[in-house]
Amino acid sequence: MPANHFVYQTQQAWIWDTTMESYHRHQNLHLGEEIMNCEKEPMFEKPLTPSDVGKLNRLVIPKQYAEKYFPLDAEAGEKGLLLSFEDENGKLWRFRYSYWTSSQSYVLTKGWSRFVKEKQLDAGDIVIFLRRRGNGDRLFVGCRRRGSGQDSITAASAAQSPAMQWNHQSPSMPSSSYLYLNSIPEEEQSSEATVASTGNSKKLRLFGVNLECGHLISGSQVMNRNASGHHL
Amino acid sequence: MPANHFVYQTQQAWIWDTTMESYHRHQNLHLGEEIMNCEKEPMFEKPLTPSDVGKLNRLVIPKQYAEKYFPLDAEAGEKGLLLSFEDENGKLWRFRYSYWTSSQSYVLTKGWSRFVKEKQLDAGDIVIFLRRRGNGDRLFVGCRRRGSGQDSITAASAAQSPAMQWNHQSPSMPSSSYLYLNSIPEEEQSSEATVASTGNSKKLRLFGVNLECGHLISGSQVMNRNASGHHL
DNA sequence: GTATCGACCTGATTA
DNA sequence: CTAATCAGGTCGATA
Numbered sequence: 001m002p003a004n005h006f007v008y009q010t011q012q013a014w015i016w017d018t019t020m021e022s023y024h025r026h027q028n029l030h031l032g033e034e035i036m037n038c039e040k041e042p043m044f045e046k047p048l049t050p051s052d053v054g055k056l057n058r059l060v061i062p063k064q065y066a067e068k069y070f071p072l073d074a075e076a077g078e079k080g081l082l083l084s085f086e087d088e089n090g091k092l093w094r095f096r097y098s099y100w101t102s103s104q105s106y107v108l109t110k111g112w113s114r115f116v117k118e119k120q121l122d123a124g125d126i127v128i129f130l131r132r133r134g135n136g137d138r139l140f141v142g143c144r145r146r147g148s149g150q151d152s153i154t155a156a157s158a159a160q161s162p163a164m165q166w167n168h169q170s171p172s173m174p175s176s177s178y179l180y181l182n183s184i185p186e187e188e189q190s191s192e193a194t195v196a197s198t199g200n201s202k203k204l205r206l207f208g209v210n211l212e213c214g215h216l217i218s219g220s221q222v223m224n225r226n227a228s229g230h231h232l
Numbered sequence: 233m234p235a236n237h238f239v240y241q242t243q244q245a246w247i248w249d250t251t252m253e254s255y256h257r258h259q260n261l262h263l264g265e266e267i268m269n270c271e272k273e274p275m276f277e278k279p280l281t282p283s284d285v286g287k288l289n290r291l292v293i294p295k296q297y298a299e300k301y302f303p304l305d306a307e308a309g310e311k312g313l314l315l316s317f318e319d320e321n322g323k324l325w326r327f328r329y330s331y332w333t334s335s336q337s338y339v340l341t342k343g344w345s346r347f348v349k350e351k352q353l354d355a356g357d358i359v360i361f362l363r364r365r366g367n368g369d370r371l372f373v374g375c376r377r378r379g380s381g382q383d384s385i386t387a388a389s390a391a392q393s394p395a396m397q398w399n400h401q402s403p404s405m406p407s408s409s410y411l412y413l414n415s416i417p418e419e420e421q422s423s424e425a426t427v428a429s430t431g432n433s434k435k436l437r438l439f440g441v442n443l444e445c446g447h448l449i450s451g452s453q454v455m456n457r458n459a460s461g462h463h464l
Numbered sequence: 465g466t467a468t469c470g471a472c473c474t475g476a477t478t479a
Numbered sequence: 480c481t482a483a484t485c486a487g488g489t490c491g492a493t494a
Binding site: 049054103104 | 483484485486487488
């Protein structure tokens with residue numbers, strides 16, 4: 001898998017970078033922005049179904065992505081994992097991730113409904129999962145509104161090869177949430193998933209999403225979902 | 233409850249018998265008819281409600297019958313039981329049986345919807361539960377269409393004391409399905425519920441049900457069902 | 465009492 | 480056709 005990364009640049013916009021060098025080029029950014037300047041490899045995205053944002057309090061993760069990005073070993077298969085993600089504000093979101101044998105599906109359960117509520121997600125909105133490879137991946141989660149840039153019209157195809165779409169991203173990245181990954185064998189360990197909290201507080205509403213992570217962006221063009229033909 | 237049994241007699245019709253002797257009187261029947269020649273004690277029957285045949289995928293078993301015929305001990309109350317029933321074709325039907333505390337009701341859940349579909353049961357049709365006492369009861373399940381024999385007119389009262397209706401049953405028993413009971417602590421054990429598979433292949437349509445288990449019956453009065461009936 | 469969570473289940477759809 | 484997937488449900492336990 002090629003490592004195309006996108007980087008969030010202070011005072012500018014989201015840009016794409018295909019090398020790890022960009023990470024180091026931006027080390028001069030101040031601490032509060034550190035988290036936003038890591039290369040984030042898009043993993044996948046999913047247009048949310050009514051059930052994903054409804055009373056079921058769970059997000060079904062398409063099996064192909066689940067097994068690719070969140071593999072569960074035998075032990076973890078028992079009780080699932082606790083995955084920690086960071087959003088665009090540096091806020092940590094911890095979701096229980098597990099496999100339901102009865103439905104043969106992978107799900108985020110505990111914590112997911114709070115995310116839906118706080119982000120005010122509706123059916124058709126798109127949740128995006130990214131990671132930053134490293135000494136223990138960091139996981140990020142973002143979302144954007146349906147109709148933002150690529151809209152619900154392209155949502156279906158987006159689900160087919162969402163990860164690659166990021167590689168065709170314009171500098172103005174409409175995605176808004178990112179997260180820190182932490183695989184924890186299970187149960188409470190609240191401070192385990194330490195993640196650099198962004199210290200900035202500028203707020204901006206972009207593509208229907210409230211951003212609070214710094215000096216942003218002149219959003220000009222957005223992800224063109226269907227343009228991507230290849231996949232990870 | 234007195235042990236009135238009804239016995240299916242070769243070349244004849246359903247008859248009633250109140251003693252176990254009838255069972256031995258019929259031991260000379262050949263193997264293929266064995267399953268059909270056991271005394272089957274009617275336990276109860278229930279006219280199906282719209283919910284019983286709808287998308288709730290469950291059959292509510294009236295508490296009085298549930299507690300009488302399918303008692304749940306403390307352990308079984310946890311996960312319920314897996315009950316195996318045989319129908320008129322010798323086909324095995326496995327239903328999960330459990331108690332729902334929320335509704336204070338006993339239900340058949342898993343497996344029930346498949347039965348409804350295959351038998352094409354509709355609201356008002358009547359499901360009948362029988363058993364053959366022995367070394368571990370055998371359970372049987374049957375059904376008949378509303379309007380067959382005692383019809384929907386008596387359905388309501390039937391729900392009150394359906395078991396008793398069997399005692400007033402005419403010799404021509406319109407019931408068509410029987411089953412083998414097997415109480416299993418739960419989970420898969422496919423060969424556990426071994427039931428005598430009828431080795432015969434004579435086919436006959438009786439009471440709207442295709443029978444394949446032996447040399448049967450001169451069905452004089454049959455269920456007046458839609459001629460198409462169900463298939464197997 | 466209400467909301468959430470975990471486990472289980474099923475039918476429609478599709479590969 | 481079968482098999483796999485998953486959207487949309489259930490109940491019961493927990494907080």
